[in-house]
Amino acid sequence: MSNELEGKVAVVTGGASGLGEGLARRFAAEGAKVLIGDIDRDAGAALAADIGVTAHFVEADVADMEQVSGLVSTAVKRFGGLHVMVNNAGISGAxxxxxxxxxxxxxxxxxxxNVRAVMAGTRDAARHMRDHGGGSIINLTSIxxxxxxxxxxxxxxxxxxVIQFTKSAAIELAHYEIRVNAIAPGNIRTAIVRKSASGEDLKKLEEFENKIREQMRNDRPLKREGTMEDVAEAALYFATDRSRYVTGTVLPVDGGTVAGKVIPRAPRP
Structure with a gap:
């Protein structure tokens, strides 16, 4: 690690598990102080304890806008500022x-x-960043x-x-040196589908997931599976000064899926 986020403060919503956990761990490893917001109290508290003194957990449901605002204000109060806001929390639905x-x-x-919380998180973080030299806001969308x-x-x-909002916010907030970008993961194995279908038979769900993932592998140009670390690497880029001239973009992290389906190679003569 190269301490690219040394002296920075970041908020990660939905940070107790899945992609959010990967983001929180990577940011902390790069020197950031990280506030983790999530509805899962046990997982969030355990993660913060595992990371150490540079992390703090706040139980929060981003569906409540006041709780989103509370994450921003707590980060500023506890760590002295806010430089990176990651609106990651999301649900799949039934x-x-x-x-x-x-x-x-x-x-x-x-x-x-998935939408209002991203808008509220962007707004509340930007209100602080506007008066403190700017910052980076990263919104998690999907392919x-x-x-x-x-x-x-x-x-x-x-x-x-989320994509349309991110681009629109990037235009308006650029005046304050606030960059707003989105990451669109694809085919990354997380628990979001399982959480959304908790009432379904687990065996049937596993069979469904395996079938879908096999189809994804067949369609994806890059054949290796994507990981949470791949998404965290993209987020780190947006969080650092390496992307200081980048805003309003949507970066798919999907092995080339949105570029198009694989064209079967013709057999050699």
Missing amino acids: MHRRFLDDDLADFDRVMRT GGIQAGGGVMTYRASKAA
Whole structure:
């Protein structure tokens, strides 16, 4: 590690597990003080204890805008500032076999968590950064917000909204030297689908996931599996001065999936 974030303070929402955990650990390893926000009290507290004195956990549900604001204010109060805001928390929503079976009962919950929380986190972080020399805001979207496809329609719509919001915020906040970028992970194995389908039969869910991941592997140009570390590396780039002239971008971390499907090679004569 090269201490690229030495002296910086970062907030990571949804930071107790999955991609958020990877981000929190990498930022801390690079010298940042990290405030971890999550609804999972036990996992969040354990992670902060494992990282050490440079990390602090706050139990927070980002669906509540006041709790999002509390993460920003706590980071400033505890660590003396805020330089990097990562709006990572998200949920998948209910799984349905067909869109025609979707009652849209979870629409408001998904949008509050996946879209409104990102907007609130960006706004509240920017209010501090505006008066303190700027900063970097990183929003987690998904290749599901870039590529059209069947299934989890509300989730796809929410992630597409994050992309449009990120670009719009980047334009407005550039005046204050605040950079706003998005990362669109794809095919990274996390627990988000399992959490969204907790009522489903676990064996059937595993079979479904394995089938989908096999299809993803077949379509993906790079054949190795993506990892949380790959996403953390992209976030580190946006968090540091290496990206000081980069804003309003959406970076897929997906092994080339959104670039297009693999074209089968013709057999050699």
